[in-house]
Amino acid sequence: MNELAFAVVGTSTIADSMVDMIHQCSCARYRGSMSRDAARAASTTERLGGTTPYTSIEEVCRDAAVDAVYIASPNALHVDQALACIRAGKHVLVEKPLAPNERLACLVFDEAAAHGVVALEAMRSVHDPAYETLRAAVERIGRVRRASLRFGKYSSRYDEVLAGRQTNIFDARMASGSLMDIGVYCVAAMVHLFGAPEDISCTPVLIADAENEATGGVIDGAGTILARYPDKVVELSYSKISQDLLPCQIEGELGTVTYGGVSVPSRASVRLRGQAVRGAWTAEAQSTGDETEDLALAACDNNMCYELDNFCACVAGEMDAARYRDITLASLAIMDEARRQAGIVFPADR
The missing domain is CATH 3.30.360.10 (Dihydrodipicolinate Reductase; domain 2)
Structure with missing residues (x-):
């Protein structure tokens, strides 16, 4: 399984927990965190052992070294940020709930399928x-x-x-x-x-x-x-x-x-x-x-290690993400x- 370079959107404690798992996962590597506050983005990225801070989702999307994005922003931002990443060819692991409603979740999954990337809800249970x-x-x-x-x-x-x-x-x-x-x-x-x-x-x-x-x-x-x-x-x-x-x-x-x-x-x-x-x-x-x-x-x-492992397996084609999509939509x-x-x-x- 190839190593996925992750950008992390958000600087909350849940984002810190995911970065901890990324460091422990053989299939993932942490690149940097995104915050609209440049100082926070830089300090968080340095503290968590990354190399590249980001201040916008556009910066994340433009970084060719980023393979996947973990989105842990406020719920209302999930869909727009996920769609931007998907359309830039990035895989997305989105904190629960993936979207405010079923209609928008369908849009995210449909766009992921159209662009040949994986979209998965980070529902740990x-x-x-x-x-x-x-x-x-x-x-x-x-x-x-x-x-x-x-x-x-x-x-x-x-x-x-x-x-x-x-x-x-x-x-x-x-x-x-x-x-x-x-x-x-x-x-x-x-x-x-x-x-x-x-x-x-x-x-x-x-x-x-x-x-x-x-x-x-x-x-x-x-x-x-x-x-x-x-x-x-x-x-x-x-x-x-x-x-x-x-x-x-x-x-x-x-x-x-x-x-x-x-x-x-x-x-x-x-x-x-x-x-x-x-x-x-x-x-x-x-x-x-x-x-x-x-x-x-x-x-x-x-x-959270289990959702990360399964996400990497879905990206590698070793696991079908459809079963998780169906749970999210239902x-x-x-x-x-x-x-x-x-x-x-x-x-x-x-």
Whole structure:
């Protein structure tokens, strides 16, 4: 596999984490970072061991030494930056969500196909082998009837909202909010495990209305999506304004799989049900002879390594990127409908 020279768009902590993985990957090499602030671009590139800082996406596109671009800018900028790189013949690995909506994601994928390059969403959970271990465990618990996938952590940026100040993480103009920033992990995991549902209903927790200038209009801080399948129901819970301490759970007729961390799976187990107890409403026990087994998940300090490895494999023609494209598009279609029900509108939707 040939080594890919990467330019990185953005100077956030997530961008630093990807550069760390690039340095550890035999198929990738870090060239430099882009920031509109020339001093920041230069200092970040030097700090991270690169050679060439950039102050615009045009500079990145003109650099013939760049093979691939990792885009970790605000959500609303992803599509324009990805299209510019694609049209310059660069492969693109775009932070989640790849686009504000399904329509624009289709445009990115279509342009990538037309220009013979790879476009991939950097959705870490979809590439983490831990989900293959979970999938194998799910096959042991019989027909799945219910699942609860959840992710909630309090964002310090919410303090800015409470103070009436603008922050990109809670701004409709930036195609952000709780669903797009953190709920997307739950949606992608559901699609990865079960495929797309027949329909969904979304109950959001809105933290701003259409008149709020600081947030660019209606925006969510938390929410729940109920996804209906022919034989099961899946609950997705997400929040950036509170902490969720419960594990994810997948319930089958023969047992239950639990695990922590929908984006970085950990502490997983499968409990196979024994004999059901009649009249269990009078006692704590619901069944006897249950068997619980801890699941061995691949240990990894930073599971962004898996999406990087798969991206390089797709560029080398060793892996088909279509399966990941389909998950991205199905996930965005779900989120488009959830936002429609919540009344959350981005400029890109118009």
